[in-house]
Amino acid sequence: GQGEAAVDRWVATTCGYCGTGCGLYLGVKDGRAVAVKPDTTAPVNKGHLCLKGLYEWKTLHHPERATVPLRRRGKEMHPVTWERALEEVGQRLREALAAGGPEAAGIYHGGQLTLEEYYAIHKLAKGVLGTPNIDANTRLCMASTVSGYIRSFGVDAPPGCYEDLDVSSLIFIFGANPAEMHPQLWQRILRNRKLNGAKIVVADPRLTLPARVADLHLRLRCGSNIPLLYGLINILIKEDMLDRDFIRRATTGFEELARAAAAFPPERVAGLTGVPAADIVAAARLFGRSPSAVTVFCQGVNQSSQAVDTVTLINSLHLITGKIGRPGSAPFSLTGQASALSMREIGGGGSLPGFRNPENPEHRRQVADYWGIPEERLPRRVNDINRMLELVEDGRLKVLWVIGTNPAVSLPDLGFSRRQLEKVFLIVQDIFYPMETAAFADIFLPGAGWGEKDGIITNSERRLNLVRRAVNPPGEARDDLTIISQVARYLGAGELFAWPGPEDAFRELRELTRGRPNDMTGVDYALLERLGGVQWPCPEGGRGTSRLYTGCFFFTRPEEAQGYGEFNHPEGRARLWAVPYTPPPEVPDGEFPFWLNTGRIIEHYHTRTKTKRIPELQALVPGAYVEINPQDAARLKVAEGELVRVVSRRGWIEVPARITEVVAPGEVFVPFHFGDLDPGERERRQAANHLTGRNVDLLSGQPMAKAGACRIEKLQAG
Ligand code: SF4
Structure with missing residues (x-):
């Protein structure tokens, strides 16, 4: 702890940076955050924090925190009242939609807000504005995992939990660098290796810290994930290191996958990836013969070419070896942002709350009835940020509201992206001013940050954790839930957002998860506080679920496999896919070597x-x-x-x-x-x-x- 004696009170909360979700205490003195100490009882980090977590409190009272709404006049931004700012936001959105239809306005938000704020944003976009233009910066980090999990398992749910990293006999780090991006999880992996002799295999083009200490480093070329994974599957099949019983009872598509993998013998894979054939064979044997295995994957997968196909093959690696649904075995995507998974739960990535399908009439009706809006208003498909920028370029998207993210730095092809930010009427809601995206803003709304609001953030292992308001936001800054509710009022939909506080918003949204794969009806803030977080699904009366698909191993007679419903595809089985392989669209050449x-x-x-x-x-x-x-x-x-x-x-x-x-x-x-x-x-x-x-x-x-x-x-x- 820092400055223990000089603190009035310690507020238990969760780190707001990465998707690990470490528990910590924020020390408050005279209404200001002055210190931090790790929570020794937190199930995630058990008393440790990384550098970022240790210093996060220093952002709270920074002199560049935005304190008043601003409106552009010419080149300059000038302070305005909240009333004027909100009224104009409402008016601009209304006018754009009236003149140009649902595609004329859009919202693009960050992945570090609370579950309740995401719910409000998506309810506003889909249920009030009725626009398909709703996306988050998670498009840049987790979108491929979302699609990959859905393809394999029928639902976007990480199957494993952090405890798997403690007990697995093999940690396969594929396109991830947890030593830098998820330091606390890396510590858990190292502890497992020290205590239990777990093996570490790394697939990464770079010689990262995990690659340096690994038992085996597969140094593949950029853009060659697919051949490497096919190479591993090829050997697993050839050397019969499979769980044939599991394949037969719990999956479909094995024959097609086997045929596709047969085209990737180690010698060919070595040519395509640059990894020696002997290492590919060694890695496959380590994986196949290991009693358990976790594949930890991150942006080297998600941001690669054929990213969804890569996620699909990683899932398949686990399915054909039966390494899923048991302690120490899972294909495990680590989320980058603190609450990226919360965003997915309430309908980011194109779904409706409770992982409902916006093209399914019954799902649409359920959500529309619950919200009390006409069903036709709900968009059937959403436009991602790439499409939204194209609509701006075409002059069809006129008003864009950016909440808690910095696209003027984070979007690809900045020349193009910044031109669109320049062109559109831009509302920016953030905690700092100046910031790069705010330089393009027509209206700026000062939000409240981490440490200044209550709510839930969900970490990589489906654990709902509480973040707490320890201090007040600076100046006139308001929390995002309040800002969104107030804009809704100016749009004539205030009654749909009339929550006295965040927990009321949570009570509303959790009802939409009842009976769904991410059922949270058993969760309330008091339980989260008592247990230090809860992993969904957690139906009423439950205490959470650490691992998914555990039921796959409990049936004993083959006939029980018929429709046992463990996986979320209609047939109850996981799907194996024979994905194609196409080299990346841009590869080095004479001009760009x-x-x-x-x-x-x-x-x-x-x-x-x-x-x-x-x-x-x-x-x-x-x-x-x-x-x-x-x-x-x-x-x-x-x-x-x-x-x-x-x-x-x-x-x-x-x-x-x-x-x-x-x-x-x-x-x-x-x-x-x-x-x-x-x-x-x-x-x-x-x-x-x-x-x-x-x-x-x-x-x-x-x-x-x-x-x-x-x-x-x-x-x-x-
Ligand atoms: Fe925060 Fe992630 Fe560091 Fe934990 S590992 S302290 S959640 S940044």
Whole structure:
């Protein structure tokens, strides 16, 4: 703990950064947050916090916190009253829809809000505005997992839990770097290895910390996930390391999958991935012979080309070996943002609350009746942010409301994306001013941040955790639930949002999960407080569910397998898929000879709206850089720290070179956290998304930030 003696009270809450969901206490003195200490009883982190969690409280009283609503007049933003700001937001939305129909307005929000706020936003967008233009920045991180889980299991639900990382005999880290992105989970993996001798296998183009300490590192080329996974499945089948009983009783599609995998013998896979054939065989044997296995995957999967197909094959790896639904066995996607999973639960990713299908008439009726709105108003399909920007470009989307996210830095192909932000009437709701997206705003609404509002955030293992209001928001800033409810009033729908507080909104939304895969009807704030979080499904009278699909192993006679309903496809079985393999749409060539990989680092979070304002973190890594392999650096005559220009088909950045073996020859890496302008600093063109393109996974709409092509240009002679 920091400054234990100087604190009036400690408020139990949950870290608001990554999807791990660590429990902590926020120390308050004279109405201000002054310290933090980890919660030693929290089931997730058991008394540990990473750097970001330790310093999060420092964002709360920062001088750049936004305190008043602002309205643009010419080039300048000027303070206005809440009444005027809200009235104009309501009026602009109403007028746009009246003139241009449901596609003329849209909302794009972040993945760090509370479950209750997401519910309100989606109720407003779908139930009041009736617009298909509703998406979140989770499109950039989890969209492919959503589609992949649905494809394999029939529902978007992570099957495993963190305890699996403690007890599994094999941790297969595929396109993830938990040492930097989920540090507490990495500690649990290391503890498992130390105590139980768990093996670690890593598939990653970069020599990350997990790759360095792994028992086996499969250093695949960018864009080659599919052949590698097929190669593993090929060997599992050839050497009969399968759970044939499970395949027969609980899955469909094995023959098709086996036929597709037969085209990927190790020698061919070695050619496609750059991984030695012997290592592919060794990895398959480790996986197949291990009593249990967890595959931990993240953005190296989600942001790759064929991302949904990759998730599908990871799921299949577990299904054909029966490594699911048992302690220590799961295909486990780690969410990046604190409450990305909350967003999925209430109908992000295109569904309706309770994982309802917006194209299913009965599901539509259930939601419309519950909300008391005409069913026709609910959109049948939603437009993702890529489509929304195209609609802006075509002049069809006129008013865009951005809540708690920073698309002027985080969207791909920034040249294109920023042009659309410029063009649309933009409402920005955020906790800091200035920030990059607010530079394009016509109206700015100051929101309340983490530590200033109550609500639920769901972590990667389906655990609903409470975040608590420890201090008041600064100045006139208001919490997002209040702002959304007030806008609804100006749209004539105030009665649909008349919740006295967040828990009332939660009571309303949990009813929509009754009998659904994410049933939360047994949850209330008091239970969450008592148990330190609860994992859904948690029907009335329950205490949560740590693992899904556990029932798959309980039937003993083959006839019981008929429609036992454990998986959420109508036939009750999981589906195996023979996915195609197509190389990424953009690959290195003579003009752009390097693979461009982008990603995150431990010190920063997303576009740094928070972490650049924490001196301890900002000082550690104050700017972007490009990692270049020593062989390439020697060939290009680039020295460590030398400013170089990284150029792609979309644009360029100028950043110092970091010469390191972490990247393989022919590949470069740029962290994506950095915008071009920090307050009080000179402009630097360093945002990785100047380089990335608008190619998306066709099944999920997720941009391929992990596989593009670029070149490195020297700026100085020598
Ligand atoms: Fe917060 Fe994630 Fe760090 Fe835990 S691991 S303290 S949730 S940033």
